């Protein structure tokens with residue numbers, strides 16, 4: 001890559017869709033872009049407000065992922081300067097860390113000439129996270145349904161849904177660690193069966209394009225909504241009122257605190273306006289599913305890079 005820079009773009013993601021906890025996720029059209037050039041030592045810079053204060057050296061998550069992967073591949077990791085641009089808000093449930101993990105994997109694959117398959121990238125990411133629902137959409141785009149275990153990551157790419165998305169993004173951050181820490185260590189047997197049934201219907205409804213039923217199931221989650229609701233004022237209200245606003249349904253996006261609304265194609269702006277009016281504490285935005293997942297290409301060193309917005 002002498003005389004060139006490597007460009008990596010990775011979409012945001014909305015994990016869970018309610019009862020698809022830790023297994024279902026949708027790629028969203030917000031992007032982390034990295035421009036990578038060979039350098040004397042590792043450094044990370046950014047002009048994006050979202051990344052203010054992010055580590056600029058080897059304590060950056062992207063470097064930690066890259067170093068771990070290079071070791072696993074038994075490859076030398078050449079030092080690079082990484083310039084990042086993003087419009088994925090951090091610690092808001094839109095997969096900023098998953099995007100950083102996939103960006104680290106894509107970068108390592110390129111700068112060490114490892115030539116990893118998509119499946120190998122997915123397995124590494126799934127092991128890193130312990131679940132595939134946020135890293136999967138970042139890598140593949142569209143909707144993924146997956147299950148992680150020590151032995152394998154089983155995954156189905158469920159295409160790209162023809163829907164609008166509305167995201168209600170609160171100002172305050174919520175770290176995934178905190179939102180996972182609040183979950184119970186165990187779920188009573190009967191409750192687990194109830195959760196599994198709702199989750200099965202959610203999956204069947206996604207695969208048959210029955211978005212009205214998807215919306216019905218989103219609000220019936222028993223795995224995480226009941227425990228996390230206390231951390232996200234407005235979540236339960238928006239979920240209950242989602243259909244009245246014209247959405248199919250709503251759920252906590254990832255570990256929160258963003259609320260994801262699934263909306264009939266073409267109705268996004270109408271629904272966005274109504275929710276924004278009633279919930280001024282949220283920044284309510286239109287979004288769309290991302291189709292492509294992570295992208296990698298090279299440009300000349302002095303060439304400008306098109307930043308997806």
Ligand SMILES: Nc1ncnc2c1ncn2[C@@H]1O[C@H](COP(=O)(O)OP(=O)(O)OP(=O)(O)O)[C@@H](O)[C@H]1O
Nearest residue numbers: 061090091092093094095096097100175176254255
């Ligand atoms: N581009 C980046 N470079 C380095 N670190 C990042 C980058 N983006 C995110 N991170 C790290 O990830 C943390 C946020 O991760 P966290 O898992 O809490 O939330 P999230 O990934 O945005 O949301 P969710 O997991 O619920 O979808 C940030 O505080 C930061 O440490």
Ligand SMILES: N[C@@H](CCO)C(=O)O
Nearest residue numbers: 015022134176254255
């Ligand atoms: N499934 C994960 C996504 C965030 O990493 C959670 O809800 O905790």
